[in-house]
Amino acid sequence: MFESLNDRLEGAFKNLKGHGRLSEVNIAQSVKEIRRALVAADVNYKIAKEFTDKVKDKALGQENVLNAVRPGEMMVKIVQDELTELMGGQAEGINLNGKPSTILVAGLQGSGKTTFSGKLAKFLKSKKKLSPLLIAGDVYRPAAINQLQVIGEQIKVPVFTIEDNKDPVEIALQGIAHAKANNFNVVIIDTAGRLAIDEAMMNEISNINEAVDPNEALFVVDAMTGQDAVNTAKAFNDVIDYDGVVLTKLDGDTRGGAALTVKYTVGKPIKFTSAGETMDTLDVFHPERMAQRILGMGDIVSFVEKAQEQYDEKEAQKLERKIKKNKFDFNDFLSQIAQLRKMGDLKGLMSMIPGMGKMTKDLDIDDSAFNKVEAIIFSMTKHERENPEVLNMSRKRRIAKGCGQNLHEINMFIKQFDQMKKMMHMMSKGKGMGNLQNMLG
Numbered sequence: 001m002f003e004s005l006n007d008r009l010e011g012a013f014k015n016l017k018g019h020g021r022l023s024e025v026n027i028a029q030s031v032k033e034i035r036r037a038l039v040a041a042d043v044n045y046k047i048a049k050e051f052t053d054k055v056k057d058k059a060l061g062q063e064n065v066l067n068a069v070r071p072g073e074m075m076v077k078i079v080q081d082e083l084t085e086l087m088g089g090q091a092e093g094i095n096l097n098g099k100p101s102t103i104l105v106a107g108l109q110g111s112g113k114t115t116f117s118g119k120l121a122k123f124l125k126s127k128k129k130l131s132p133l134l135i136a137g138d139v140y141r142p143a144a145i146n147q148l149q150v151i152g153e154q155i156k157v158p159v160f161t162i163e164d165n166k167d168p169v170e171i172a173l174q175g176i177a178h179a180k181a182n183n184f185n186v187v188i189i190d191t192a193g194r195l196a197i198d199e200a201m202m203n204e205i206s207n208i209n210e211a212v213d214p215n216e217a218l219f220v221v222d223a224m225t226g227q228d229a230v231n232t233a234k235a236f237n238d239v240i241d242y243d244g245v246v247l248t249k250l251d252g253d254t255r256g257g258a259a260l261t262v263k264y265t266v267g268k269p270i271k272f273t274s275a276g277e278t279m280d281t282l283d284v285f286h287p288e289r290m291a292q293r294i295l296g297m298g299d300i301v302s303f304v305e306k307a308q309e310q311y312d313e314k315e316a317q318k319l320e321r322k323i324k325k326n327k328f329d330f331n332d333f334l335s336q337i338a339q340l341r342k343m344g345d346l347k348g349l350m351s352m353i354p355g356m357g358k359m360t361k362d363l364d365i366d367d368s369a370f371n372k373v374e375a376i377i378f379s380m381t382k383h384e385r386e387n388p389e390v391l392n393m394s395r396k397r398r399i400a401k402g403c404g405q406n407l408h409e410i411n412m413f414i415k416q417f418d419q420m421k422k423m424m425h426m427m428s429k430g431k432g433m434g435n436l437q438n439m440l441g
């Protein structure tokens with residue numbers, strides 16, 4: 001995400017880092033490069049200029065920057081603060097005070113509305129413990145209704161639709177009535193989009209907006225479309241005066257312009273970002289964390305939060321007991337992989353760890369390593385999974401055949417598994433790193 005912006009900004013700071021002291025000249029030079037970096041990331045020139053003027057004023061205005069021991073780092077901090085400010089400062093929640101709460105989802109066709117509606121439903125159900133109902137208001141494309149139904153089934157959230165009805169206002173209102181009567185406390189209305197803004201679409205979304213008067217109207221936009229995203233955001237805001245923006249496809253090759261300038265241009269905060277096609281890839285937008293990521297500092301807070309979401313205390317205690325007794329087995333290993341998988345895609349996860357984003361940038365990291373290991377374990381019998389020590393040569397041969405891998409790979413995996421098991425056992429007995437070092441010689 002935002003890799004080339006990150007590279008260019010780093011280049012701008014590098015210039016400063018080479019100098020022992022800052023001067024007006026090298027600050028000006030660095031600021032110019034920051035501005036270039038922003039424009040290359042599809043930030044409108046006027047905004048980029050205003051941004052860098054502020055950075056420059058702050059840098060020059062602060063004596064301590066000029067005299068700082070590490071002037072480059074002071075500049076990074078100034079830019080980080082300004083980026084956070086540009087993106088809205090604080091994270092903003094959504095209004096869920098209705099009975100039921102109504103959330104209207106608008107945007108162009110293909111922006112990711114239907115996918116987002118599903119992700120939001122899942123988010124509200126699993127994290128906010130609400131009971132959502134999805135309303136299929138895209139009446140022009142039967143495939144869209146079907147798509148929402150498939151998503152609904154997947155996340156176990158019901159979808160309301162009226163067959164052969166072409167009036168989205170009526171569908172929305174009846175859907176809300178249905179929610180009231182059936183104890184759903186939040187409804188998400190997916191609406192139709194067009195490929196480009198046109199009057200008919202604007203009239204329609206405006207009619208739905210007036211009839212429903214939603215607690216929260218969200219505008220969904222594809223981050224890959226850069227400045228266009230910001231222009232569309234403006235056009236929709238003029239018509240429905242929405243509450244927040246959802247930026248999708250941040251997993252793609254986005255330059256960053258939309259994320260950086262939508263708040264400034266439209267005056268509405270980004271509330272969520274979406275980075276993938278699976279239902280777990282929705283994040284609450286935090287300007288400060290995004291600024292850190294843009295500057296290549298990772299986002300360790302989000303990383304820990306994601307890990308905590310998957311953390312099941314009972315499971316963890318059970319696992320700890322097993323490790324202590326040196327009874328960690330292949331089933332436990334499988335469930336650890338499943339938990340990691342639930343946290344999201346691996347490359348995205350690794351990029352949240354400070355310093356890792358750059359290292360993993362050109363690597364082709366995917367889940368296939370997990371698939372291989374899982375295939376090996378799935379080829380074991382129940383007895384073998386629970387008792388790793390029984391794996392003798394003939395059993396290993398049979399497993400190799402079963403999963404289509406060679407014996408060497410099976411041996412390697414089992415050896416690594418044994419080492420890991422030993423290590424975890426030692427750590428659990430509180431002997432910690434000292435003992436670990438002994439073990440490693």
Ligand code: GDP
Nearest residue numbers: 109110111112113114115248249274275276277
């Ligand atoms: P709609 O027409 O606005 O309802 O858009 P859809 O929800 O049908 O999404 C259009 C396409 O974009 C689909 O193929 C989605 O799977 C894909 N999509 C949606 N959100 C994301 C995202 O965050 N990342 C990626 N990579 N693809 C997405």
